[in-house]
Amino acid sequence: MDLECFYPIHSVPSASSMFTFVALIVGLLLYLYAPFWGVRKVPGPPSMPLVGHLPLLAKYGPDLFSLLAKQYGPIYRFHMGRQTLIIIADAELCKEAGIKKFKEIRNRSIPSPISASPLHQKGLFFTRDSQWSTMRNTILSVYQPSHLSRLVPTMQSFIESATQNLDSQKQDIIFSSLSLRLATDVIGQAAFGVNFGLSRPHDFCDSTINNCVNNANVGNKEVSDFINQHIYSTTQLKMDLSGSFSIILGLLIPILQEPFRQILKRIPGTMDWKIERTNKKLSGRLDEIVEKRMKDRTRTSKDFLSLILNARESKAVSENVFTPEYISAVTYEHLLAGSATTSFTLSSVVYLVAGHTQVEKKLLQEIDGFGPVDQIPTSQDLHDKFPYLDQVIKEAMRFYTVSPLVARETSNEVEIGGYLLPKGTWVWLALGVLAKDPKNFPEPEKFKPERFDPNCEEMKQRHPYAFIPFGIGPRACIGQKFSLQEIKLSLIHLYRKYLFRHSPNMENPLELEYGIVLNFKHGVKLRAIKRT
Numbered sequence: 321m322d323l324e325c326f327y328p329i330h331s332v333p334s335a336s337s338m339f340t341f342v343a344l345i346v347g348l349l350l351y352l353y354a355p356f357w358g359v360r361k362v363p364g365p366p367s368m369p370l371v372g373h374l375p376l377l378a379k380y381g382p383d384l385f386s387l388l389a390k391q392y393g394p395i396y397r398f399h400m401g402r403q404t405l406i407i408i409a410d411a412e413l414c415k416e417a418g419i420k421k422f423k424e425i426r427n428r429s430i431p432s433p434i435s436a437s438p439l440h441q442k443g444l445f446f447t448r449d450s451q452w453s454t455m456r457n458t459i460l461s462v463y464q465p466s467h468l469s470r471l472v473p474t475m476q477s478f479i480e481s482a483t484q485n486l487d488s489q490k491q492d493i494i495f496s497s498l499s500l501r502l503a504t505d506v507i508g509q510a511a512f513g514v515n516f517g518l519s520r521p522h523d524f525c526d527s528t529i530n531n532c533v534n535n536a537n538v539g540n541k542e543v544s545d546f547i548n549q550h551i552y553s554t555t556q557l558k559m560d561l562s563g564s565f566s567i568i569l570g571l572l573i574p575i576l577q578e579p580f581r582q583i584l585k586r587i588p589g590t591m592d593w594k595i596e597r598t599n600k601k602l603s604g605r606l607d608e609i610v611e612k613r614m615k616d617r618t619r620t621s622k623d624f625l626s627l628i629l630n631a632r633e634s635k636a637v638s639e640n641v642f643t644p645e646y647i648s649a650v651t652y653e654h655l656l657a658g659s660a661t662t663s664f665t666l667s668s669v670v671y672l673v674a675g676h677t678q679v680e681k682k683l684l685q686e687i688d689g690f691g692p693v694d695q696i697p698t699s700q701d702l703h704d705k706f707p708y709l710d711q712v713i714k715e716a717m718r719f720y721t722v723s724p725l726v727a728r729e730t731s732n733e734v735e736i737g738g739y740l741l742p743k744g745t746w747v748w749l750a751l752g753v754l755a756k757d758p759k760n761f762p763e764p765e766k767f768k769p770e771r772f773d774p775n776c777e778e779m780k781q782r783h784p785y786a787f788i789p790f791g792i793g794p795r796a797c798i799g800q801k802f803s804l805q806e807i808k809l810s811l812i813h814l815y816r817k818y819l820f821r822h823s824p825n826m827e828n829p830l831e832l833e834y835g836i837v838l839n840f841k842h843g844v845k846l847r848a849i850k851r852t
């Protein structure tokens with residue numbers, strides 16, 4: 321019988337198509353394993369093809385990074401989907417990577433959620449090399465102590481407005497929402513010179529900022545739209561498999577991310593389409609603000625945007641570096657970086673102090689001892705006269721590290737911790753692991769502000785870089801002093817007027833959510849008691 325009757329000749333794979341098929345498979349495998357190959361000598365747990373260690377992350381949450389450090393040592397491999405990360409979980413090695421070898425590790429790796437978001441890429445956080453250093457030097461001039469101290473009255477007025485009549489509400493205060501509104505208003509004013517008006521007192525407010533915003537700005541749709549878009553754009557930056565389809569692809573097969581994003585963003589209803597629309601609107605609004613301010617001849621130099629524009633016009637900074645696009649991005653970045661982090665920290669302090677009455681007593685003594693209730697502390701007072709408040713804030717930041725991983729990338733071959741890392745390796749500093757390491761913080765699960773007393777033995781024994789919630793070296797957080805000033809002023813004002821207790825509706829233990837920064841899953845619910 322003629323075989324061709326059953327198997328037409330053209331369906332038998334030819335040698336060339338077999339070769340193409342095998343070449344494709346080999347190409348795919350090479351592509352998938354390329355980031356791993358150069359760092360294969362660094363220890364790490366076995367990983368699954370494509371998803372890497374993402375299932376482990378889903379199972380254990382960020383505690384996984386401490387567990388892996390215990391098992392594999394202070395430097396180990398972690399596979400975020402296809403991408404291999406080198407995790408540094410030791411203070412001395414963080415110093416090596418962040419300071420001693422900064423020249424070789426000065427840029428940040430761009431994680432998949434960000435590579436899908438051009439809006440987020442032109443800020444200081446993700447710019448690279450000389451663009452970054454020129455931008456950073458210009459922006460640093462804005463953070464002069466004299467400028468920060470001039471911001472005290474602005475901060476204070478938002479704080480007072482946001483915290484009026486807290487005790488008149490018999491129901492819970494969603495403190496995390498209140499602090500997010502406050503921090504967004506403060507940074508809105510400081511960055512853009514715009515009063516978003518979110519801190520005005522409300523009759524009620526639920527656990528999402530969106531509702532607070534809508535309640536606050538009935539009749540001011542512009543502002544609420546802007547803030548809602550800001551919140552949406554931020555919260556969509558997920559680092560796990562719950563982001564948009566293109567973000568997930570970016571984690572698994574990054575080469576496909578951009579082509580798919582280009583298609584999906586044109587299909588109404590997809591998450592990529594929504595993100596694209598939001599980012600476009602947001603960029604449009606930011607460009608409008610920047611353009612308007614550029615034309616404004618009466619502009620002062622109180623806010624960040626005006627300061628950059630003034631520097632640009634006086635030729636103190638090159639117009640090629642600060643194009644309007646970069647100015648919009650960097651100003652928006654301030655809103656982004658300055659609101660969620662600061663408000664999370666403020667909420668953590670109040671939550672933790674509410675559960676530790678001895679700490680509360682000592683803190684109130686210090687605050688009451690400062691002076692009459694209407695005496696607003698200056699920047700210098702905040703620095704010198706509240707040592708215990710300082711310890712409480714540090715301990716809260718250690719206890720809940722808002723930014724537990726810091727992303728960096730090698731720009732040349734470099735040796736860290738005895739391993740040679742090729743150019744382009746993603747090196748992530750695990751600040752959250754350092755903060756819970758019993759070597760530097762005995763009984764790390766206990767909230768003990770006194771461990772930050774400069775005279776205590778524990779503090780003296782500790783590695784100087786064991787506690788680095790604002791990062792390390794020349795690339796560390798630029799807003800550190802700004803946010804600490806805001807947090808201290810807020811706490812002093814709050815504790816002069818109120819005591820806080822956990823609401824019976826608050827879950828125990830507290831549940832956290834892990835996006836690009838840490839957040840409270842169900843908000844921080846408290847009851848405020850007016851002090852007499």
Ligand code: HEM
Pocket residue numbers: 444445446456653654657658659661662665722723726727789790791792793794795796797798799800802803
């Ligand atoms: C409690 C509040 C805050 C925390 C915990 C925090 C934490 C961090 C961390 C860990 C980094 C990465 C540092 C590194 O790579 O070593 C960072 C960078 C940055 N932060 Fe903050 N931050 C806070 C508030 C702010 C505020 C208020 C602003 C703006 C006013 C801000 C703006 C930035 C910027 C622009 C960068 C990028 C710096 C660069 O790459 O040169 N942050 N922050």
